[in-house]
Amino acid sequence: MSDELILYTNPQSRGRIARWMLEETGAAYRTEIVDYGTTMKGQDYLEINPMGKVPAIVHGGKVVTECAAICAYLAEAFPEAGLAPLPHERADYYRWLFFAAGPLEQATTNQFAKFEPSPEQGRMFGYGNYALAVDVLEKAVSAHPYIAGDRFTAADVYVGSSVGWGVMFDWLPKRDVFVDYFARVSGRDAYVRAGALDDAAMPVPA
Structure with a gap:
């Protein structure tokens, strides 16, 4: 399974939180911009997040939604960044x-x-x-x-x-x-x- 890391976001959304967290980790990731009026409610994206909301990340084929969960997940997934709690x-x-x-x-x-x-x-x-x-x-x-x-x-x-x-x-x-x-x-x-x-x-x- 690919360990590719993908960020689904919109720059006018809470996706900015996930982007900031990704930049803190230093991990390589690919960005997919999801549009409010079309792709965010389209079937392809709803397969990732049935809520039709951003952000979402896909890492190694697994989906994480909700900004707090994304922050906690990435801190543990990339411990070398030193962002998880001591x-x-x-x-x-x-x-x-x-x-x-x-x-x-x-x-x-x-x-x-x-x-x-x-x-x-x-x-x-x-x-x-x-x-x-x-x-x-x-x-x-x-x-x-x-x-x-x-x-x-x-x-x-x-x-x-x-x-x-x-x-x-x-x-x-x-x-x-x-x-x-x-x-x-x-x-x-x-x-x-x-x-x-x-x-x-x-x-x-x-």
């Missing part, structure tokens, strides 16, 4: 990676949709309410230079992207801790390379 980092690494993918994602998307859960609904929802999720995130990114401690890991790709986009699109308040954290993680060469590749793949205005 034993003492695992608790914070997994805790905040999946906090960002679960409660924080729910909180910010519901806030964007102008849905505010009632106290009764908040007891059922994993994030409780938007203000609580934001305050918890602030404590998490304030605890250490990086989300799992003193060094950059794959969790910073996902959490950093969530913070950067959150501040940019007003899904998160522009608190100094968020701005400072994103500045640290976005200054990396891999982030700059990934951004340039995605920018170059943007559709040309008619």
